[in-house]
Amino acid sequence: MSDATAKKEERRKFQAIRGTRDLLPPETALWNRVEQTANEVFATFGYGEIRLPIFESTELFARAVGGETDIVSKEMYTFPNPMRFAEFYTKLLHSVKTGEGANEMGTLADLIPESEMISLRPEATASVCRAYIEHNMQQLPQPVKLYYMGPMFRSERPQKGRYRQFYQIGAEILGGTDAPAIDAEVIEMLMTFFDKVGLQGATLYINSIGHNGPDCRRAYIGALYNALLKIKDQLGPDSQRRIDTNPLRVLDSKLESEQPIIATLPHIADHLCDECKTHYAEVKRQLQVRGVLYQENWRLVRGLDYYMRTTFEITAPGLGSQNAVCGGGRYDGLVELLGGPPTKGIGFAIGEDRLILSLQESRKGQAQQGRDIYIAWMGEKAYATAIRAAKDLRKAGFSVELPPVEQKFGKALGQADKLGAKYALILGDNEVSEGLWTLKTLSDGTQQKFTESDLLEFLRQQEKVSS
Numbered sequence: 394m395s396d397a398t399a400k401k402e403e404r405r406k407f408q409a410i411r412g413t414r415d416l417l418p419p420e421t422a423l424w425n426r427v428e429q430t431a432n433e434v435f436a437t438f439g440y441g442e443i444r445l446p447i448f449e450s451t452e453l454f455a456r457a458v459g460g461e462t463d464i465v466s467k468e469m470y471t472f473p474n475p476m477r478f479a480e481f482y483t484k485l486l487h488s489v490k491t492g493e494g495a496n497e498m499g500t501l502a503d504l505i506p507e508s509e510m511i512s513l514r515p516e517a518t519a520s521v522c523r524a525y526i527e528h529n530m531q532q533l534p535q536p537v538k539l540y541y542m543g544p545m546f547r548s549e550r551p552q553k554g555r556y557r558q559f560y561q562i563g564a565e566i567l568g569g570t571d572a573p574a575i576d577a578e579v580i581e582m583l584m585t586f587f588d589k590v591g592l593q594g595a596t597l598y599i600n601s602i603g604h605n606g607p608d609c610r611r612a613y614i615g616a617l618y619n620a621l622l623k624i625k626d627q628l629g630p631d632s633q634r635r636i637d638t639n640p641l642r643v644l645d646s647k648l649e650s651e652q653p654i655i656a657t658l659p660h661i662a663d664h665l666c667d668e669c670k671t672h673y674a675e676v677k678r679q680l681q682v683r684g685v686l687y688q689e690n691w692r693l694v695r696g697l698d699y700y701m702r703t704t705f706e707i708t709a710p711g712l713g714s715q716n717a718v719c720g721g722g723r724y725d726g727l728v729e730l731l732g733g734p735p736t737k738g739i740g741f742a743i744g745e746d747r748l749i750l751s752l753q754e755s756r757k758g759q760a761q762q763g764r765d766i767y768i769a770w771m772g773e774k775a776y777a778t779a780i781r782a783a784k785d786l787r788k789a790g791f792s793v794e795l796p797p798v799e800q801k802f803g804k805a806l807g808q809a810d811k812l813g814a815k816y817a818l819i820l821g822d823n824e825v826s827e828g829l830w831t832l833k834t835l836s837d838g839t840q841q842k843f844t845e846s847d848l849l850e851f852l853r854q855q856e857k858v859s860s
């Protein structure tokens with residue numbers, strides 16, 4: 394290999410791992426704005442932020458999400474607890490060297506008990522429930538309203554809007570009652586957030602999947618299963634497999650050819666027990682009272698085992714096939730399933746990556762580019778003034794670029810343009826000795842002179858006009 398090729402090889406080495414990506418400025422400004430809006434809107438509904446670990450015991454997710462789901466069975470990043478790994482590895486080496494216990498010990502993977510396996514979180518509801526139990530939150534005034542944001546990890550096939558490290562903003566209400574008003578208010582909060590963040594064309598779909606009783610969802614699954622057996626031949630291999638593993642999931646199919654057949658299947662609404670029917674009707678009425686527009690979608694079943702009654706999903710334009718920006722629902726049995734007391738629960742998770750994509754597509758969410766003010770300075774005295782000006786302007790909340798080395802005004806103004814600055818503050822010897830600073834508006838080239846305090850006042854007024 395020639396030196397040049399070797400160098401090229403070296404340079405090629407490091408890239409973000411498939412399915413992960415860097416979020417860069419100016420796009421990160423939009424991420425911050427979205428997260429800030431979530432903080433503000435959720436606080437007005439009485440939610441507090443919870444920060445959770447990024448990895449947890451694999452068993453937690455297996456139990457909460459369901460061992461049969463794609464998420465747990467195929468998509469989790471799972472590894473042995475590194476502390477114990479060393480211990481098991483040493484044991485294995487010992488057994489290989491001495492031949493002792495080799496037969497019983499088998500492979501390294503066999504040596505590690507399930508309880509020592511750790512997974513990167515594929516979602517956060519399980520962790521929130523674990524934290525609720527761990528911190529005895531059932532002793533707090535109920536319900537407890539929590540929200541979180543951060544990265545999740547699922548090893549799915551990457552495509553537009555689908556990543557292996559992606560970000561969710563979610564909220565959960567735990568404890569208290571399962572009054573339909575709770576479901577409606579969670580959804581109202583979500584739509585308030587989407588509205589505030591500037592998401593256009595969002596559609597809310599709702600459904601009720603009843604409860605896991607013989608006179609309700611179980612009866613429906615039976616009816617669905619029988620209907621599916623009759624049309625099995627007309628379905629693709631994935632759906633055929635799901636008839637036995639999780640018949641509800643057949644309703645999730647996006648396969649074009651299956652749509653007319655799926656349309657003929659029985660609807661869950663016709664199988665709900667009286668209580669679940671009343672609950673669903675009241676959720677819809679409460680949404681109407683709150684002015685929240687929705688569409689019903691009987692095929693909205695959600696892939697996770699613990700959902701019951703209300704399920705909802707929000708889609709947004711500009712996302713292609715991955716058009717769900719949020720999914721949520723009620724999960725009254727989950728806390729108990731994880732060893733806590735019987736606890737009502739409902740929540741949602743917004744796919745932040747997709748939300749950002751949709752905002753960018755609609756151009757509404759274009760991140761503000763560039764600096765507010767570029768300080769073009771020349772001369773030692775001017776530099777000292779420039780440093781002070783930068784400090785004061787930043788303190789007042791403006792973003793300021795202060796070049797670290799002196800440059801001719803022409804070059805500095807070119808630089809200011811390139812950075813997309815709104816103004817250039819020109820500080821030369823004249824300006825400093827006169828105490829009058831020159832401010833150039835870069836969009837139209839006009840220049841005005843200001844005293845230091847007038848300048849701040851002017852910039853503040855301009856900001857008010859443009860916001």
Ligand code: AMP
Pocket residue numbers: 516547549554555556557559560561717718719720721742743744745746747
């Ligand atoms: P889920 O936890 O599956 O209900 O997902 C909730 C939301 O997270 C979805 O509606 C998506 O917006 C988002 N989401 C789920 N998986 C991914 C992924 N692999 N990449 C990007 N966003 C995702």
